[in-house]
Amino acid sequence: MDIYGKGTVLISLRRLAVVVIVLALLMGSVVFVVEGAGGGPEVLSQEARVRFSQGVTFSVEVESEAPIVEVRLNFRNANDGPWNYVYLDLEPSTRIEAEHLLETDGATYIPPLASLEYFYTVKDAAGNVSETPLQSLLYEDTRFSWESVTAGPLVLLYHDLPRSRVERFAGTLEGSLARVEEVLGDGPEKPMLGVIYNHEREVRGAFPRLSRTIDEEQIFHGFAFSDWNLFAGIGLKEGLIVHEAAHLMLDAAMHDPSPPIPAWLNEGFASYSEPGSRASSARSLEGRGQGRIPLRGMQAMPGSVSEIGYFYRKSESVVTHLIEEHGAEKFRELLWEFGHGLSMDDALMETYGFDQDGLEREWMGASGYVPPDEPSVEGEARDVAQDDSRPQGDGGGSREGGGDMLFVQLESVFLGAAVLLVAAVLGARFLYGWLSPRRSGRGDGDDWSWEG
Numbered sequence: 001m002d003i004y005g006k007g008t009v010l011i012s013l014r015r016l017a018v019v020v021i022v023l024a025l026l027m028g029s030v031v032f033v034v035e036g037a038g039g040g041p042e043v044l045s046q047e048a049r050v051r052f053s054q055g056v057t058f059s060v061e062v063e064s065e066a067p068i069v070e071v072r073l074n075f076r077n078a079n080d081g082p083w084n085y086v087y088l089d090l091e092p093s094t095r096i097e098a099e100h101l102l103e104t105d106g107a108t109y110i111p112p113l114a115s116l117e118y119f120y121t122v123k124d125a126a127g128n129v130s131e132t133p134l135q136s137l138l139y140e141d142t143r144f145s146w147e148s149v150t151a152g153p154l155v156l157l158y159h160d161l162p163r164s165r166v167e168r169f170a171g172t173l174e175g176s177l178a179r180v181e182e183v184l185g186d187g188p189e190k191p192m193l194g195v196i197y198n199h200e201r202e203v204r205g206a207f208p209r210l211s212r213t214i215d216e217e218q219i220f221h222g223f224a225f226s227d228w229n230l231f232a233g234i235g236l237k238e239g240l241i242v243h244e245a246a247h248l249m250l251d252a253a254m255h256d257p258s259p260p261i262p263a264w265l266n267e268g269f270a271s272y273s274e275p276g277s278r279a280s281s282a283r284s285l286e287g288r289g290q291g292r293i294p295l296r297g298m299q300a301m302p303g304s305v306s307e308i309g310y311f312y313r314k315s316e317s318v319v320t321h322l323i324e325e326h327g328a329e330k331f332r333e334l335l336w337e338f339g340h341g342l343s344m345d346d347a348l349m350e351t352y353g354f355d356q357d358g359l360e361r362e363w364m365g366a367s368g369y370v371p372p373d374e375p376s377v378e379g380e381a382r383d384v385a386q387d388d389s390r391p392q393g394d395g396g397g398s399r400e401g402g403g404d405m406l407f408v409q410l411e412s413v414f415l416g417a418a419v420l421l422v423a424a425v426l427g428a429r430f431l432y433g434w435l436s437p438r439r440s441g442r443g444d445g446d447d448w449s450w451e452g
Helices: 013-027 163-184 211-215 238-253 262-271 282-286 305-326 328-339 344-352 356-367 379-384 398-435
Strands: 030-033 043-052 053-078 083-085 093-103 113-126 127-131 135-139 147-151 155-160 194-197 222-225 230-234 440-443 447-448
Touching: 043 113, 043 135, 053 447, 147 163, 155 163, 155 238, 163 238, 163 262, 163 328, 194 238, 222 238, 230 238, 238 262, 238 328, 262 305, 282 305, 282 356, 305 328, 328 344, 344 356
Parallel strands: 155 194, 194 230
Antiparallel strands: 030 127, 043 053, 053 083, 053 093, 053 113, 113 127, 113 135, 147 155, 222 230, 440 447
8 A cells, every 4th residue: 555645645625624714814814924025925835745654744835026035844743832943945036945854753753643733934035024824734644544433531543443343442441531530530621642553563653663672572552642642552452542541641630740750650650540450569579679670760661671561560559559548639639749840759748748768668568578678667666665865867767767777787796796606617627627636437427538
């Protein structure tokens, strides 16, 4: 199939007729002069062509009485993204044709079926500046004919599947998404978009590139793009779709937080939201002693394939602990505090009274797990009872610190005693051998040999 088929021309009159009419009424004309004198620049034609997985080619034809010296393409994510711009290459002339290829891979990746907005700013040598009305562009995967079905706050896009099957599936999704909304306290203000491919082979060029190993092994079967308010995934799988939708719903609940949501919270909540999810305990995870990453070191997804599984299981377990032990209302309060400018440590402290380190200790303690390099809670309690004169730090943090110091001191005492004991045994054997006559053979049932 020709991947550039009928979807090559982005500006579909049938799809955008209403938008064009409204914009024309509001703005009065296709091109208007902002400043300057004389006949200003006039855009004769413009076009945007999608070559999916490669980019979008913008082309424009402009003329003016004075030489045209500048054509700027302004574009942005249609989901309220910031404006970007690029100057098109041209030779000053009274009539020019120029184009620009906006790459959609790598650092400038754009997800499939995302929407862009764009317009041109044109300037001539006489100082006249003209702007074109805002245009919409759909970065469509033109290899397939897409259909849509609605499931609560989600618009699901699919291809080459029986519609009756997708509609039944959408009914199941509505209940699962409603449970996510219940935890968050509300649903997203705008509909989310979910793009579903049928097979792994279809997503080459559609999914972002991460690393050669991750891409080749197909570690991830779905990606959520909160900036674009959409996700893409492989297959009509309830767990996967709810997981990716939960990412978008969490981001919407926090109203564009800055800094970004820590990965452990983001992935942990998405995994917790999956229907039928069962979180691992701290004892089962940490007790294995393999690939352990502290919670504070889980602000971003690990790059090692060997650590990804552990990262997901621990993230889900910690978030499950927060929600089930302290309640959904407290969890919503945490999101509100973080979404309104507090750091994650400060938001946790304001809501629960502990930071990320304290959360990790509580999570481990809930399953009875004690790290091998830390004393037990009972041991700490006895030490505190024996010595109430120890100085206390801010926020009561000295209790953990005092316990650690005591453990180090006891470890040093036992190590020294062991060294002395070994030295005594070796010295006694040497002295006995030096004083005893040399002999070889068996005696009293003991098999031994000594040659001085």
